[in-house]
Amino acid sequence: MKDQLVKAMALDGRVRFYIDRTTDLIQDAMDRFDLPNGSADALGRVLSIASIMGSMLKSEQEMLTINILGTGPLGSIVVDAYSNGNVRGFVANPELTPEEAHLPVHDLIGLPGTLIVTKDLHMEENWSGTVELQNGEIGQDFAYYFTLSEQTPTAVSVGVKIDENGVVQSAGALVLQMMPDATDAEISICENVLSGLKPMTELIEHYDDSSLDQLALDMFEDTKILANDPIAFKCTCSKEKTAGLLRTVSKGHLKEMIEEDHGADVTCNFCNTTYHFDEDELKEILEETEKNLTESEELESHVSEDQGDLAA
Numbered sequence: 001m002k003d004q005l006v007k008a009m010a011l012d013g014r015v016r017f018y019i020d021r022t023t024d025l026i027q028d029a030m031d032r033f034d035l036p037n038g039s040a041d042a043l044g045r046v047l048s049i050a051s052i053m054g055s056m057l058k059s060e061q062e063m064l065t066i067n068i069l070g071t072g073p074l075g076s077i078v079v080d081a082y083s084n085g086n087v088r089g090f091v092a093n094p095e096l097t098p099e100e101a102h103l104p105v106h107d108l109i110g111l112p113g114t115l116i117v118t119k120d121l122h123m124e125e126n127w128s129g130t131v132e133l134q135n136g137e138i139g140q141d142f143a144y145y146f147t148l149s150e151q152t153p154t155a156v157s158v159g160v161k162i163d164e165n166g167v168v169q170s171a172g173a174l175v176l177q178m179m180p181d182a183t184d185a186e187i188s189i190c191e192n193v194l195s196g197l198k199p200m201t202e203l204i205e206h207y208d209d210s211s212l213d214q215l216a217l218d219m220f221e222d223t224k225i226l227a228n229d230p231i232a233f234k235c236t237c238s239k240e241k242t243a244g245l246l247r248t249v250s251k252g253h254l255k256e257m258i259e260e261d262h263g264a265d266v267t268c269n270f271c272n273t274t275y276h277f278d279e280d281e282l283k284e285i286l287e288e289t290e291k292n293l294t295e296s297e298e299l300e301s302h303v304s305e306d307q308g309d310l311a312a
């Protein structure tokens, strides 16, 4: 089945839970960056949870960024998530030595480390929460983040299974949250449900031929499905936006690109897409930059003239 994200609730709305299947989107990330299995596993776990966190956002304008900064070989993991559940992200140092290739995810990430979530809620200031990594296996680290930073008791299960040929077999995440009015009895029902669940990759494999709705319905007697939407690895970059970035480069540097390199290749960190700009395109950007500079110089001289008038 295709990648998807299910939102559901149960126990008369006192528990809400989210399940996603991310097998294809992690394969997509793996192919884009040519990731070794260990790096894809670590990034894939974060992408799986990030997609769910994105879907928790209230409006289309909102988005969030997850930064995992460890002390292991991967360096850092950066993932952006959007309200439609789409995600993009990368590992700072994905290449692994033969020895590192056999390390479990928590050693690749490396403790001590921090997990930072920054939410752009389309307000003047971003919201940000930081927690210490608990065990570096990602699932528990996020459970701790939700409980501490968002004050919502949360259980998280996540898993990525990749075979020796670099093919993602199954992947996904489950996030289950207790509402403030949940009773002790309901909390223990949830604990029972969770302890009876297989590991995430086995669950995703088991339900591979059916919609994840079925998994949600099998978890609680009174499960109510709220939504089931497709999700994907999707970047927001474009050649136009990249040209915008080039307009912020210094004139000297742009001239160098034109005269010495006769063009420029700009690669997006988040999706590894390379945009090529030939000499003519760069000259156009340089002209625009020069024009903008002249305009702002003129503006400045107007301002100072005005000030002069005021002073007089």
Ligand SMILES: [Zn+2]
Binding pocket: 235, 236, 237, 238, 268, 269, 270, 271, 272, 273
């Ligand atoms: Zn991109």
